[in-house]
Each structure stands twice: as structure tokens, then as C-alpha cells.
Amino acid sequence: MMTKIYKDIFVCVLSIVVMGFPFAAETKEKGDTLPLQGKTETLSFSTDEGSWLSIDISPNGKTLIFDLLGDLYVLPLHGGKAERITSGLGFDSQAMFSPNGEWIAFISDRSGSDNLWIARPDGSDARKLSEESQADMISPAWTPDSLYVVVSKDSVESEITMYHVNGGTGVKLNGQTNEDEIWGVGVTISPDGKYAYYAKDETSNGPVRNFPAAQISRYDFATGAIDKITNAEGGGLRPELSPDGKWLVYGTRHKTQTGLRIRNLITGSDRWLTYPIQRDAQENYRPPSRDVLPGYSFTPDGASIALNSEGKIWLVDVVSGKRSNIPFSADVSLDIGPDLSSPYRVPQGDVTATIVHDPRLSPDGAKIAASVLTKIYVLDSKPNSTPKRLTSAEAWEYKPVWSPDGRWIAYVTWSIDNGGQIWRMRSNGRGQPQQLTDIPAFYTDLVYSKDGRTLYAMRGNEYMRRQTFSEFGGLRVDLELVSVSASGGKQTVIASANSARYPHFGPEADRIYMTDSGTLFSTQLNGTDRREHLTVSAPRGNRGGDEPPKAEAIYISPNGHHALAFANKQVWAIGLAKTGGQAPVVKLRGGSLPVLKLTDIGADFSGWTNDGTSIWWAIGKSFYTRPLSSIAFRIDESNNKEPVEDSENKFVLNEEHESAHERQFSVTVARNTPSGSMLIKGATVISMSESQVTAMESGAKQQDILIVNNRIETIGNSRNFNIPANTKIVNADGKYIVPGFIDTHAHWEFRTDDVLEPQNWSLVANLAYGVTAGLDVQTSSHDYLAYRDMVETGQSVGQRAFMTGRGIFGDTDFQSYDTTHAYLRRYSDHYNTKNIKSYLAGNRQQRQWIVLASKALGLMPTTEGGGDQRLDLTHAIDGMHGNEHTLPDSPFFTDVVELYSKTKTAYTPTLVVQYNATSMREYFFARSDVYGNEKLRRFTPDNRLDELTERRPVWVRSDQFDFKHAAAQAAKIQRAGGLVGIGGHGELQGLAYHWEMWGFEMGGMKPIEVLKAATIDGARIIGVEQDLGSIEVGKLADMVILNADPLADIRNTVKIQHVIIDGRLYDGTTLDQLWPEQKALAPFWWWNKDDVRFATQPVNNQ
DSSP: OOOHHHHHHHHHHHHHHTTTSOSSOOOOOOOOOOTTTTSOEEEEEEESOOSSOOEEEOTTSSEEEEEETTEEEEEETTOEEOEEOOOSSSOEEEEEEOTTSSOEEEEEOTTSSOEEEEEOTTSOSOEEOOOOSSOEEEEEEEOTTSSEEEEEEESSSOEEEEEETTEEEEEEOOOSSTTOOOOOEEEEEOTTSSEEEEEEEOOOOSSSTTOSOEEEEEEETTTOOEEEOOOOTTOOEEEEEOTTSOEEEEEEEETTEEEEEEEETTTOOEEEEEOOOOOOOTTOSSOOTTOSSOOOEEOTTSSEEEEEETTEEEEEETTTOOEEEEOEEEEEEEEEOOOOOOOOOOOOSOEEOSOOEEEEEOTTSSEEEEEETTEEEEEESSTTOOOEESOOOSSEEEEEEEOTTSSEEEEEEEBTTTBBOEEEEETTOOSOOEEOOOSOBEEEEEEEOTTSSEEEEEEEOHHHHHHOOOOTTSOOSOEEEEEEETTOOOOEEEEEEETOEEEEOOSOSSEEEEEETTEEEEEETTSOSOEEEEEEEOOOTTOOSSSOOBOSEEEEOTTSSEEEEEETTEEEEEEOOOOOSSOOEEESSSOSSOEEEOOSSOOSEEEEOTTSSEEEEEETTEEEEEEGGGOOOOOOGGGGSOOOTTOSSOOOOGGGOTTOEEEEOOOEEOOOOOOSEEEEEEEEEOOOOHHHHHHTOOOEEEEEEEEETTEEEEEEOGGGSOOOTTOEEEEOTTOEEEEOEEEEEEOOOOOOTTOOOSSOHHHHHHHHTTEEEEEESOOSSTHHHHHHHHHHTTSSOOOEEEEOOSOBOGGGOOOSHHHHHHHHHIIIIISOOSEEEEOSOSSHHHHHHHHHHHHHHTOEEEEEOTTOHHHHHHHHHHTOSEEESOOSSOSOOHHHHHHHHHHTOEEEOOGGGOTTSOOTHHHHHHHSOOTTOHHHHHHSOHHHHHHHHSOOSOOOOGGGOOHHHHHHHHHHHHHTTOOBOOOOTTSSTTHHHHHHHHHHHHTTOOHHHHHHHHTHHHHHHHTOTTTSSSOOTTSBOOEEEESSOTTTOGGGGGOEEEEEETTEEEETTTOOEEESSOBOOOOOGGGOTTOTTTOSSOOOOO
């Protein structure tokens, strides 16, 4: 019976939620509204196992409900055949019976995003209680009167919310003060309705950083007070109360596993109930979408609990802890999205540069200057014209700008030995370049004054930039605004830039404009009198935090009447208003000023023409202009919305607007392909061909391999085939040859910000360790694509660099299939990549738009696993080509194995950065002499090795690592016919890839299974198995010659004699080229330890 306090509480709640609504709210229809509906295939199988099953028992004690791969099933409590009660594309989970037995509450994304739903116990009459577009809803729980469902909501603001079954927007649980945050997961309500128990985030003061991550707290509905109930060494998780309210069961970690303890809430006695059950998820760095433990349930008499463990369903006696199995079987039938595998050939022939850096129109609009593959080129407006080099200098040239009279082009340089300078060259290419500065530094963001007499630039310290071994995510050197005469001379330091960038001029000659954290501001030319003009915020999407993303750059028009915003890699035009005082804040969607989005595919660069009559932008090698006169600004909010899915209006790309003009800036360079032949004699060849892998054979002994140019011509006994004249002979007697290793989850370290350094250490380091190809699955900048081109054209030695381009993040906030398709065209049409990365890209509807657009464009999207197994399962269900990082809810069983193996969802676990566990990298860093490794020291900057080895953040006892267990789960997928790849994650360029291989072997994979993941399956994951991944006739000649047999001991993979890539032979220790030319590897800056400018160690002058 409801207590007086409980009645008073809910009378108050009802006055908030239901006032103004009829008591019987309008029913919301169930039907799937997901984009893949009607476009799926069926995956069917039977299983008697299930992974991370959340279980509840009906009030009458007869029926058990659980979720399996996104569908809900009911089962007699004594076991038997499970009956599926929900189906379709929606992922339904965490079902709970109402106390009166009339409803179930569950979480579903069937409407396109996670929401709280209720339905009858047979799955009928389903309706939605919440209206969320970008939130995780976790662990619903009923109040005793069956009128409310309480759920944890993780969104921009995380909260615990109560929803009435008959309508309303929900009520947030509040504390005793406005500052109290009520947040946690696994809510359960006491039978008397007085309290809510839940697992609350905790900051650990124990010996293990951030562990335990949660303890049980109790919320008082009457007062809002919170009491801490547990302080367990292993945390307190997923509380459950007995029907009489006497017993509290909760999860806690002991050693490496999790069990359940039971507490008498009257006496306080606390004991183990059952151990182990299922490793919890409290080490995940994101809130888990299916709670930190799967749900379990008391029987109505309180004598037992039902739970999922070891893939089975068990009934545990509360007194004795004895387990009895509840046998079950389930027929699974899933709607599966399209197969997005799209194999492609490794490109051959001439290379057309992918990225045109910093293009700038001449003042008369007739020519474009840009930096391409480290050189300045100029393209004129004549039909069929091609870009021409501006200079013949050997320097690396970047950031061109035109003088106002069009006679000069100023630019910056950068070099390994001498830093950078500012130069200028006559725009007609006559004469010689003129150096304008004499201070070696990092220069960027050039702009001429309006009269052309002065150049302004951002300047950074040369040494500090050189010490920055990676600019992933952007420039990491502090800048200052400087000026220099346009004809050269002494520099003047104007002001520290802090985080300001992109200086330019507007209507005034005596003020310079810049962007700082999404705000356009100006100062006088001496850096004083700062005035803020405009702040621009972009659509938030599923981005967390208190603030929406800001515009990266804002440019005022030459007459000051408009501004151009570059945000979320799109270009927006804004009509300005002079308001005085504080600068207006403009939201790009539904903002306070007239805004027009000019791009749908997107942009890498943008700006105004010199006279301000047109806007220009560029992406890849395409350059667009559009007259300002063609832009119809309207404050009508609909102008700022993207088209909806069912719009009857035909979608027209902004780039294809009748007034937009496109020009191609195509620079084509010869590919660096060797010529000649090489014969490798007498080796044991571990080819990784299909027949060898299937038979689990050892290598074929005394084999010869003939390579002609860059392909494998013949394999066998060389006495039986023709050998061309002048063939290079390599004696490999006693050696072992494997295909070049392929990294399916690479992260490389480049100098970026459009001022590049071609000879890149991370590509070289990986090649030296036999990793001849890799896929960087989240390149933070378009600059990465230029590095790929530089390897292909021979400007840099390095592994084959396949890339996804910048990830597709949630801040894209796609509003329709058409806008999704348009955005993905940047990859297929402009970035020359088949591989893309969907990085927590939005809700289920938005992710399915990505699937459909990828299918239409022939793209293969891999995904960020995000430590969220529900997300990972939907990736496989929807047809995403791959899933990165470990599936965190481990172990998993037949259901997950069948899903991943049958859909061929490429799985790269990256054990070195394992989710929900201490990463494997710490195992090897603590047990290897990384700092003393001479090979690493040759190919890795000194300060990078110092950073990695001087002080590691943790030391972990060997039995606390979980990577062996995670590797064993991956082996299940591979052995069932699935795709598993090896990913080094850039943790230690080159060597970490081998750690990953060794970790898989330590987890139970056979060496040949490890090599399968490292070679041919890696090629299949990327899509290049026609050319790479095995040693077979006709394939490209990428291979590693080892001094010892990796099938006998997988750790022999680092015993490298030679590396062959694209038919070129390199020394495995020095990476000096041995054939077709003998050429020493170009020196890196940290090798020059005698030059005080570049030394990474102090110089002893005594």
C-alpha cells in the first residue's frame, strides 16, 4: 500500500507533469521509422547462449523477460524455448515488468534515437514516453504504483528522470539544493516508494586511479537527501531490492571478476551471494548504455534471483548461493543492413594531388595561387590551363598570398635544418625569390596590408615546433602577431596571439581582424583597442559539454556588411548588424541574424574575393566561387534548417547552385614506381594464401620469388622460370618471408596546419618494423591526405598510407539522407578514399543514413566502438563495414560471434588501448626496455621516447590485465569466419603493432591465426586484398624477410633482415634503400646531436 509520503510526492509530480494533459495521453504508434526499413536482409540462427542479457521476472513469477541482440524475448521461469515479442530494426533492451504486470518498460531506438518506451507484456500497444533526439537512456525502473518509469538519461545534461505512463515531458530528480546533481545508473525503487537506489559516480581515493568508479547511493524522495550505502573496494553496482525491501543485492569487483553481494538492510550484515558472474563495465570512460552490469531480478517470493552469467541464465538461491540453470534456446532473426565491402585496387600510374593547400585568388580574380605537394603553383583562367610552378626553388613552400596590386606572391617556407622564413616572388614567375625575414621561425597566416607596404604573419618558435613530434588535432606552438616590410627588413612583434588565428583586413586600413575561440575581433595595427564583433556557434549534435562547438574561422567582408564562418567544415554567410557593446552570438541553425549555408559537401578553405563581391571556398582540388549577389538572406528560421527526410522538394547541392562556379586545380606528378627485377632465393615462404591458411600449413621451404618492377612475377624454383638480365639476386637461405604487415587501426604523427614536413618519422618507423601498409582511421586534418600523396610520389619514404580522412562526428548533426549523402561526397569525390570513419556520428537514424549513403557512393565506413557494446552491435546490424576497439562487455558468446562473423563486420580490437580494462600497452612498457631499444631510438624522436618511458601513469600487476581474455573473444570471431585485424593505434610507432600481435598469441590465437589477421585479413578489411596481404603471383611486392620463423614463435616478427615495399628492398635495421638504388635514409632532425639548435639533450660546454 502506498505510504502517505509517497502519495504526497506523486501528487506534486502529477501537478507538474500531467496538468494541461488529458489523463489518457495520446498513444504514440510503435512502427519502425528507421531509414533502413525495407532495405535489409535477414540473418537467422539459433542459440542457447546470450551475452549481457538484462533479465526481469514478471510479478506473478511465471515469466522471465530478457533482451538478445536488440529484440525482447519471454521465457517460462523453468526454461524452454524463448518467444520473441519485439522485432524489427529497432534495438530494444533492458525490459522491466510493471509491478501490476500490465506493462513492460524498455529502451528502444526504433524511432531513430534512444527513448523510453512501454508496451504490453506481449510487445503490443508500444508507445514512446520520452522525446529525446541525442541521448542515452539507461536502465528503466517502475515506481510501485506502476504510474511512473524512472530512467537514467545521459545527454548534454546527465540526470535521472521520471516519466508518467500517460504523458508529459518528465521530471528530473532534484537534490536538496540547486547545486546537487542526481546522476547514476541502475535505479531501483524501494517497495514502499520512499527511496531510489542507484550506482553513483565516485572519485576514487584508492590505490587504483579512477577505480572503483561507482558506489551505491540512496535518494530520499521526500527530502532529496542522498546517502552513500556502499564503500566497497570493488565498487557498488546495479542495486536490486527484494520484494519485501529487506535485502539489497549489488555487484562489486573482486580481483579481476565481478560478483554479487547481499546486504540485510535491517541488520547491516553483508556477504557474497555468488561469484563470479560477469565482468562489470565500471572501467569504461563513457557511461555504459546498458548499465555497468546486466539487469537481474528477484523472484516474487524473494527466495532467488535470476541472472545471466557465462552465456546462460541461472537461478541463484538467496540463502545458499547455489546456482541452477534455466535452460533456454532462442531463434534469432535479425534485419541486417547492406554489405558495404567494396574492394578496390591499389592506385597505380600518375598521382594527382588530393589537397590544394591555401588557395588564394589574385586581386583581379583571374588566377589562383596555392601550395601543392610543398610547392607554390599558379593557375590562370584560360581554358584548359594547368597549374605552373611559381619558383624553381628546392624549398618547401606554403601559405601564398597576393599583394594588393597583384604583382607579388608572398609565402612561407619550412625546413628540417633551418626552420622557416617569409619570402616573396613576382607573380609572373620572373626573377628569383626574395627572402623577407632573417629570423628562423615557424611562420603562418600571411596577409598584406591594404596598401601593400606591410606583411603581417603569425610567428612561432622554431625550436618548439621542431620539438612537437605530432600535431594531431592542430598546431601546438604558441604564436605571436608580427609585421615586416613587404620588401623585407626588421620584424615588429605586435602582440601575443594566444589562441587567435587568421589575420585579415575588413573595411578599415588601420584595423586587423582575427578569430579567437569562435569570436571575430579586431585590433589596431599595434595590437591595442580590441573590439569583438561576432561570436558564431555551430550545431551541437550529440556533442557533450556545456557549450556548442564554435566556428573555427570567421572572416569579415571587405565592406564590413557580411561575415563568412567556417564551422563543422562547412561555409556559412552571415549578414552583420552593428549593435555596439557586446558582440552578438549567432547560432548557425535558427540564429539571431540572417544566415545561409553555402556548402553541403564541405570545404577545407574559404574566404572573400579581394573586392568582396564573391565568396570562395575549396575542398580537395576543387575551387568554388559564388557571387554575394546570389545569396538571398532571410531571417525565416526555415532557411537555416536542412531538408527533412520526407520533403517533397528535390534536394539541390549548394555546390551545384546555378551561381556557383567550380574550377579544378589539378597538379599531376609521376608515381614513384621502381623499374627492374629482383630475385629472392632460398627462403621459407609463409605466403598467407587462402590454401595455406585453410590448411594451417607451415611455410613452403626453399622458394624463390621473382619481382619485376613492383609486382610478384613468379614463385617457386627459379630453375624453372626465366630470369631477366641484370636481375638483382638476394640470398635468403635460412630466412622466412611473410607478407608485409598491415595495420588496420593506425594513427600517424604529422606536422600539420598546412605547413608540412614530407619526411615523416612515423611512416618510416612503421616501415622499418615491417608494417608496409596501414589505415589511419581518424585523420584529424586534410593535411594527412597530402602525406599519403608524398609517399606515393617519392617525396617521403614510408609505408602505404591509406586514410579515412577526418572522422564523421556527431557535430555534423545530419538532418536528412540527402545532407548525409552530400557530406560523404567529400570522401568519394574529393579526398580519393574508399575508407571513412563514423565516429559516434549521431543517433541510430543518422548512422543509418551514413550506411545508405556509403552504399550509394561505394564507401566502407568503419566506426568508433566508443566502449559501448549496444552501439557496437547496431554497427554490425546496420551494415557498417568495421568496428574499432574492443567490444567492452566481455566475454561474449554465440549471439555476438554469429552477428560479427556472419556480417563480416571487420573487428580491430586494439588491445594496446583496451576498453573497460587497463590497456595492454602498460604491460609491455613495464616489461620491455623501450628506451634502450636502438632501433626505436633511430626512428623515434628522443622527446617522444622520453614522454613514453620516463614516467608511465600506472603500474599494474600481471593478473589485473584483461587483454588475453579480450584476444580470446576476438579469436572466436575469426574462427567462426569473421574478420579480425591488428591495430597498433600509434601508441609506439612500429613496435606497438608487434605488441598487438603478441597479445593475440598470448590470448590463445595460433601464430598462423595472428599472421592471418596481420596480413590477408588486414587487406580485406581495408579493401585491397586484390593487391596486398599475401605473397601470390600478380600482387604488389610488399613483404618482410625475417631471420627466424614466426610460426614457431610469434615474437620472431621483429627479427627483420629486410623490408620490401612496392618492389624496393630496404635494410631492416637502418631502412637504407638497397635496390633498385643504394640510398641512405635521409637524416631526421634528432640525429644531429652536435648542433645546439636542434639538440634534444643539453650540451656540456665544459
